[in-house]
Amino acid sequence: MGATQSPAKVAVRDRLLTARRRRSLLDVQIAAEAIAEHLLAVPDVRRAATVAAYVSMDGEPGTAPLLDRLRAAGKRVVLPVLLPDDDLDWAVYPDARSLAPARFGMLEPTTEPLGLEAVATADVVLVPGLAVDSRGYRLGRGGGSYDRALGRVPVGTFTCILLYDEEVGVAVPVEPHDRPVGWAVSPSGLRRLGP
Known part of the structure; x- marks a missing residue:
């Protein structure tokens, strides 16, 4: 994926x-x-009209049960569409049934794109990653897509990374462009992150 990667990030990512x-x-x-059970019990998620989420891939904690249950609860769910420059529409x-194969083995919605700023209209933003530290800095796959998207999310929005238990609280190399999230959810529960 697109961004230059530090050797420290590459090593942690590979592990x-x-x-x-x-x-x-x-x-x-x-x-x-x-993870679906924990998130659906969160007041911010229960109150949300729009949830920005994603379709899991490649060993990530699965999102299918969560997406189905968010829709069943009447939430408007928006999913990312990876652009050629690795930004997210x-x-x-x-x-x-609205999902189709895309780059890097991803599945994306085939519905009309809403634009880069659509993530800013979500009440809840759920993001993938490989790890997060106690301050909320996440390690992604190296394209910088979600750091750009998180830069468009208003302060105070519920932002959460979905991980396995041992991926929460990991020392993550941080670079100037990295954007933190406020929460992490794993099979054992929800954890507040930050200073």
Whole structure:
């Protein structure tokens, strides 16, 4: 993916991706269900009209149960559409039938794009990653897509990264362009991040 990567980030990223590849499908599914339960109990999520989320891939904690339950609760769910410059546009997610294969093995909605700023209209922003430190700095896959998107999110918006338990509280190399999130959710629960 696009951005220049520091050697420290590459090393941590490789270690975490290796651990994810060792997870069983059952473990991924159990984590997905637990994460959905935790998030759907959060007052910010229960009150949200619009939730910016994503379709999980490549050993990430699964998001399918969460996306289905958000829609069933009447939430407007918007998902990212990766642009050629690795920035993120957004489109409404009506159901799994609206998803199509995209770059890097991703699935994206086929509905009309809403624009880069659509993420700023979400009441809740859920992001992927490989790890997060106690201050909320996340390690992504190296393209900088979510750092740009998080830069458009108004201060005070509920922002949360979805991870496995051992990926929360990891020492993450931080660079000037990195944007923190306020919360992490893993199978064991929700954790507030920050100073």
